[in-house]
Amino acid sequence: MIETIFGNVTAAKIMLYLFHYGEAYASGISKDMGVALSQVQKQLDRFEEGGILVSKLMGKVRIYTFNPKIGVTKKLKELIQIFYDSIPLEQKEQMFSERRRPRRRNKPVLSKVDKNRA
Template identity: 50%
Template sequence: MVLDGIFGNKTASKVLIHLFHYNELHASAIAKDYGVALTPIKNQLERFEKAGVLVSKNIGKSRVYSFNPKSPFVKGLKLILEVYYNSLSINDKEILFSSRRRPRDKGKPVYGRT
C-alpha cells in the first residue's frame, strides 16, 4: 500500500484508511477486518490520539476512535487519504471494507463517500 511509505508502517495505514472509510471505529473492528493482532492496532490508535490526530470515547465496553475535528493536521491528512481511497477499485474496496458497521440508508451507494 502506498500509504505505508507515507505513514511509515502498515498498521498506521490500515488504521487511517479504515477510519477514513467508517468515520469512527474501535480497535477490534480494524484487527478483525485485516485478520491481525489487536495489540498493534490499539498501540497505533493510542499513538495517533497522543499526537492529537484522533480522539476517542467509551461506548459501553468499547473505546471508539475518530478523527480529531480540532486538529489542524486532520484536514491535510484526510486529503491524502481521500486521494488513496478514490484510487481504489470497487473490488479493492470490497476486500478492504467488507464488514458492514450499520445498515445502509435506502438509495445510498454501496461504496464511495459523498
C-alpha cells in the first residue's frame, strides 16, 4: 500500500530505507533493496527536486537525508512510521540486514523497541 502513496515500489523502498537508516546513498539502497541503481538515482533526484530530500557530498559519495527545513517532513516521517511499524519483524530483518554504522558484535539488527512493536 505504501507504494500506492509514493507512486511506485522503488520510491516506497527508498522512503522506508531512509526512515530506517536516517541517511543513505544510491548504491547502498540499490544493493540492499535489490533495485537497479539507475532507478534509485532517478527517484532520489525526483525527491530532491521536490524538496523532500537534501543531499551532500562526502568525498565522492552523495548522501541523502530528509529535508529538515520543510514543515511536511515531520508528518511524512509519521506516515512512513505507520507503514514501517506494520512490517513483520522477520521482514524488517531481511530488508535492513546491513548495518551502516559500527555496532557491537552479535548485537541484533533491530532494537528492543522494534521487537516490542512486532
